[in-house]
Amino acid sequence: xxxxxxxxxxxxxxxxxxxxxxxxxxxxxxxxxxxxxxxxxxxxxxxxxxxxxxxxxxxxxxxxxxxxxxxxxxxxxxxxxxxxxxxxxxxxxxxxxxxxxxxxxxxxxxxxxxxxxxxxxxxxxxxxxx
Amino acid sequence: xxxxxxxxxxxxxxxxxxxxxxxxxxxxxxxxxxxxxxxxxxxxxxxxxxxxxxxxxxxxxxxxxxxxxxxxxxxxxxxxxxxxxxxxxxxxxxxxxxxxxxxxxxxxxxxxxxxxxxxxxxxxxxxxxxxxxxxxxxxxxxxxxxxxxxxxxxxxxxxxxxxxxxxxxxxxxxxxxxxxxxxxxxxxxxxxxxxxx
Numbered sequence: 001x002x003x004x005x006x007x008x009x010x011x012x013x014x015x016x017x018x019x020x021x022x023x024x025x026x027x028x029x030x031x032x033x034x035x036x037x038x039x040x041x042x043x044x045x046x047x048x049x050x051x052x053x054x055x056x057x058x059x060x061x062x063x064x065x066x067x068x069x070x071x072x073x074x075x076x077x078x079x080x081x082x083x084x085x086x087x088x089x090x091x092x093x094x095x096x097x098x099x100x101x102x103x104x105x106x107x108x109x110x111x112x113x114x115x116x117x118x119x120x121x122x123x124x125x126x127x128x129x130x
Numbered sequence: 131x132x133x134x135x136x137x138x139x140x141x142x143x144x145x146x147x148x149x150x151x152x153x154x155x156x157x158x159x160x161x162x163x164x165x166x167x168x169x170x171x172x173x174x175x176x177x178x179x180x181x182x183x184x185x186x187x188x189x190x191x192x193x194x195x196x197x198x199x200x201x202x203x204x205x206x207x208x209x210x211x212x213x214x215x216x217x218x219x220x221x222x223x224x225x226x227x228x229x230x231x232x233x234x235x236x237x238x239x240x241x242x243x244x245x246x247x248x249x250x251x252x253x254x255x256x257x258x259x260x261x262x263x264x265x266x267x268x269x270x271x272x273x274x275x276x277x278x279x280x281x282x283x284x285x286x287x288x289x290x291x292x293x294x295x296x297x298x299x300x301x302x303x304x305x306x307x308x309x310x311x312x313x314x315x316x317x318x319x320x321x322x323x324x325x326x327x
Contacts, residue, residue: 033271040256047253
């Protein structure tokens with residue numbers, strides 16, 4: 001009887017201590033702390049997922065050489081798109097984009113060999129700009 | 131034959147020049163050293179701002195006023211938003227961290243975490259409520275409330291004509307009492323640069 005009474009009291013004391021530790025309210029604690037706990041308990045995963053990781057918030061710094069290369073690439077892509085689009089049709093009158101023409105390029109076609117420099121490979125003549 | 135040989139030598143010389151001009155050289159320099167290349171905002175500007183504003187904020191009257199009014203208790207500051215209204219990308223964190231470091235080194239001003247770092251702290255605290263042992267679990271509602279908030283702005287003025295340019299930066303920081311909304315300190319640092327291309 002005595003033993004069971006002692007056991008009951010001990011268990012009660014332990015329960016009281018545990019609950020006091022868990023739900024004890026510090027005199028300086030914010031009375032609305034539970035609201036905050038509830039709010040953040042719903043966001044634990046998103047708020048702690050980056051722990052131990054490096055979040056890369058980088059930006060692209062200006063580099064003169066890089067900017068020049070980018071400009072060149074963009075220009076080449078633009079030109080390639082233009083030549084492949086079908087709007088540009090080279091009838092062998094020379095490249096009107098680079099060579100100013102008179103008479104809508106018709107005249108320039110005949111004067112092509114004069115305006116556009118050529119080079120020879122294997123006995124065949126080629127233009128620099130096509 | 132002689133002609134071919136001279137062409138080969140010339141080609142070798144040209145390729146050597148090209149290779150040497152393309153090779154990149156990197157040298158470690160002292161971060162305190164002033165190296166201006168483009169005229170844009172750089173580490174020297176950041177350091178100058180940090181030095182000036184740290185010196186200014188630590189020696190201003192608000193600090194002694196606060197300690198007198200609160201029985202020697204040091205003020206707690208939170209860093210708020212810094213608005214970059216200049217024409218360049220400027221990361222305010224580089225000089226703000228220097229200022230925060232000075233606060234902690236002098237032990238005259240306390241700091242509390244704000245922004246995303248504070249959110250992460252609270253997330254960790256919430257996680258502890260269900261996972262940490264009772265003796266090590268941290269409670270909600272016991273954070274230190276900041277007394278003051280440090281906010282600021284970065285502005286710039288560019289005056290350019292042909293190859294000449296004058297760029298002026300102005301970094302403003304202000305400290306406001308959170309309780310009373312009273313601005314207790316304003317500091318600024320102005321930097322002007324003349325760039326000639």
